[in-house]
Amino acid sequence: MTQETTxxxxxxxxxxxxxxxxxxxxxxxGEPVPESALRDILFxxxxxxxxxxxxxxxxxxxTDGPRAIAAKCLIGESARRLxxxxxxxxxxxxxxxxxPDSAKKRMADTLQEYVGQFEFVPVLVLPCLIRYRDPAPTExxxxxxxxxxxxxxARALGYGGxxxxxxxxxxxxxxxxxxxxxNVFIAGCITLGRPRGRHGPVRRRPLQExxxxxxxxx
Amino acid sequence: MTQETTxxxxxxxxxxxxxxxxxxxxxxxGEPVPESALRDILFxxxxxxxxxxxxxxxxxxxTDGPRAIAAKCLIGESARRLxxxxxxxxxxxxxxxxxPDSAKKRMADTLQEYVGQFEFVPVLVLPCLIRYRDPAPTExxxxxxxxxxxxxxARALGYGGxxxxxxxxxxxxxxxxxxxxxNVFIAGCITLGRPRGRHGPVRRRPLQExxxxxxxxx
Numbered sequence: 001m002t003q004e005t006t007x008x009x010x011x012x013x014x015x016x017x018x019x020x021x022x023x024x025x026x027x028x029x030g031e032p033v034p035e036s037a038l039r040d041i042l043f044x045x046x047x048x049x050x051x052x053x054x055x056x057x058x059x060x061x062x063t064d065g066p067r068a069i070a071a072k073c074l075i076g077e078s079a080r081r082l083x084x085x086x087x088x089x090x091x092x093x094x095x096x097x098x099x100p101d102s103a104k105k106r107m108a109d110t111l112q113e114y115v116g117q118f119e120f121v122p123v124l125v126l127p128c129l130i131r132y133r134d135p136a137p138t139e140x141x142x143x144x145x146x147x148x149x150x151x152x153x154a155r156a157l158g159y160g161g162x163x164x165x166x167x168x169x170x171x172x173x174x175x176x177x178x179x180x181x182x183n184v185f186i187a188g189c190i191t192l193g194r195p196r197g198r199h200g201p202v203r204r205r206p207l208q209e210x211x212x213x214x215x216x217x218x
Numbered sequence: 219m220t221q222e223t224t225x226x227x228x229x230x231x232x233x234x235x236x237x238x239x240x241x242x243x244x245x246x247x248g249e250p251v252p253e254s255a256l257r258d259i260l261f262x263x264x265x266x267x268x269x270x271x272x273x274x275x276x277x278x279x280x281t282d283g284p285r286a287i288a289a290k291c292l293i294g295e296s297a298r299r300l301x302x303x304x305x306x307x308x309x310x311x312x313x314x315x316x317x318p319d320s321a322k323k324r325m326a327d328t329l330q331e332y333v334g335q336f337e338f339v340p341v342l343v344l345p346c347l348i349r350y351r352d353p354a355p356t357e358x359x360x361x362x363x364x365x366x367x368x369x370x371x372a373r374a375l376g377y378g379g380x381x382x383x384x385x386x387x388x389x390x391x392x393x394x395x396x397x398x399x400x401n402v403f404i405a406g407c408i409t410l411g412r413p414r415g416r417h418g419p420v421r422r423r424p425l426q427e428x429x430x431x432x433x434x435x436x
Contacts, residue, residue: 010232015374018233019262019367024271039425044237046428047420048366049381053242055423058430065432128434138383140358141365141406148266148363149237152370156233163267165356179434188359202265205273207257210264212276214283216346216397 022152023202025160026114028193032063033123037157041192044153045127048146051138057146060126060178067177068124074173075189076118079166083115103203118166122193125150126167126174129185143187154192160199161192240370241420243378244332246411250281251341255375259410262371263345266364269356275364278344278396285395286342292391293407294336297384301333321421336384340411343368344385344392347403361405372410378417379410 033041042059050056062068087093092108127150129143147163154161167174167189174186204210212218251259260277268274280286305311310326345368347361365381372379385392385407392404422428430436 010229010235010374012374012376014228014232015236016258016262016371017228018236019371019374020265022265022267024267040234042429043425044234046425047238047240047422049240049242049369051383053421055428058428058434060430060434062432067432135355137353137355137357137403138386138405139355140362141381141383144358144362145366145369147359148366151267151363153234153237156228156230156237158230163359165269165359168356178432181434184434185355187356203271204265207261207264210273210276211260212278214280214285214396216276216278216399216402 018152018156021202022155023160023199024162025193025195025199026110026162026191027196027199028120028122028160028191029196030120031122031194033159033192033194037159038123038192040157041150041153041159042125044156045146045150048149050142050146054132054142056130056132057143058128058130058184059146059150060128060180062124062126063122069119070177071126071174072119072121072124074170074177075124075166076115078168078170079115079118079164082166082169083111087111115166118191121191123161123191125190125192126178126180127163127187127190128180129187131183131185135185139185140187143185147188147190150190158194159192160195161190163188163190165189236370236374239420240373241378241417242380243411243413243417244328244380244409245414245417246338246340246378246409247414248338249340249412251377251410251412255377256341256410258375259368259371259377260343263364263368266367268360268364272350272360274348274350275361276346276348276402277364277368278346278398280342280344281340287337288395289344289392290337290339290342292388292395293342293384294333296386296388297333297336297382300384300387301329305329332380333384336409339409341379341409343408343410344396344398345381345405345408346398347405349401349403353403357403358405361403365406365408368408376412377410378413379408381406381408383407
C-alpha cells in the first residue's frame with residue numbers, strides 16, 4: 001500500500017504554505033463550526049504520531065451544552081486574570097524600551113478582546129493525555145503533535161484557532177465539572193472558529209537564528 | 219494582509235490528506251536530502267506556534283560532518299540497547315495473548331533494521347528547547363508542534379521521518395559533543411530520508427474512541 005490516498009497529485013507548495021501560514025486566530029465570527037468540519041479537524045488530530053503509537057491522546061470537545069458553557073466561563077475567568085497580570089508584567093502598555101510599540105499594542109488589544117469574549121468562542125477543545133507513567137517533559141511528544149494537526153486542519157478548512165494555557169489555573173475545577181480522571185493531563189485549551197476580520201502574517205524569527213548545523217550555535 | 223500566500227487555491231482535501239497519511243518512516247534509501255529540501259522542511263518547522271510566540275525552539279541538523287557521524291553513532295548504540303530491552307519487555311516475539319501477531323512481527327523487523335542501520339540515516343535532527351523556566355509537561359507545547367511541522371513538510375516533499383527518544387540515554391554525551399548548553403532541553407531525535415520500499419497506512423484507533431463531547435468518556 002502506498003502512502004498517498006488522494007487521487008490527484010497534491011501541490012507540495014500548497015502543503016508547505018499551509019504549514020508556513022497557519023497563525024494563531026483569536027477573533028471569530030459568531031457562526032458555529034459545522035459538525036462535519038469539526039469531525040474532519042478532529043480526525044486529522046487523531047492521526048498524529050505518539051510515543052510507541054500508544055495514542056494516549058483524547059480530545060474533549062465543548063460547544064454549547066450546559067457543561068461546555070460552564071467550562072468556557074471557568075476558563076474565561078482564568079484567562080482574564082492571567083492576561084491582566086501578563087499585560088502589566090510584560091509591559092504591553094509601554095512598548096519596548098519605553099517607546100510605544102504598535103505591534104505590541106495591537107497584540108494587547110487582540111488579547112484583551114479574546115479573553116473578554118472567551119465565553120463566546122464557538123468551540124473549545126481540551127486536548128488530554130492519559131498518563132501511563134510519571135509526568136515528564138517528553139510526554140508532550142504524545143499530545144502536542146496532535147494539537148498542531150488540529151490547528152492545521154482547522155486552517156485548511158477555513159477555520160482558525162489558538163492553544164493557550166488558560167485552563168491551567170482552573171485544572172481542578174475542570175476535572176470536577178467534566179469528569180476528567182486524575183491520571184489524565186489536561187495539556188492546554190484550544191479555541192476554534194471562523195476567523196473574523198483581517199489577520200496579519202505569521203511572525204517568526206528568521207530561519208538562520210533557529211537552525212544550527214553540526215553543532216550548537218553554528 | 220490575508221493569510222493566504224499561495225496564488226492558486228489549495229485543495230482542502232490535499233491538506234487534510236497530508237495530515238491523515240503522514241506516518242513514521244524508518245527505512246530510507248541512501249540518497250542525501252538536498253540542501254533546498256532540508257531548508258524548506260526546517261522553515262516549516264520554525265513557523266510553528268509556541269507559548270507567547272517566544273520561539274524557544276532550535277534545530278540542530280546533523281548530516282555528514284565528523285560530529286554528525288559521532289552523534290549518529292552515539293544515538294545508534296543507545297537505540298540498539300533500548301530496542302533490545304523493549305523487544306523483550308513488550309513481547310514483540312510472542313504477539314498478543316501468546317498468539318503470533320504478524321503486524322507486531324513486521325514492526326519488530328522494521329525497528330530491528332532501523333536501529334541496526336541508525337548510523338546511515340541521511341539526516342538526524344535534534345529538536346531543542348531553550349528553557350526559560352523550570353521543566354514542565356506543558357513546555358512541550360513550544361517544541362513538539364514544530365517537530366510535527368517538520369515531519370509534515372518532509373512528507374509533503376516526498377521524504378519521511380520519525381521522532382524517537384533514543385537520544386535520551388546519551389543526553390550528557392550529546393551535549394558535550396555538540397556544545398549544547400545545560401539550559402537546553404533535547405526534546406527527542408528525528409531521522410529523515412527518502413522512504414525506501416512500501417509503507418503501510420497510518421494505524422490509528424477510530425475517531426470515536428479518541429474524541430469525547432461535553433464530558434470525559436461521552
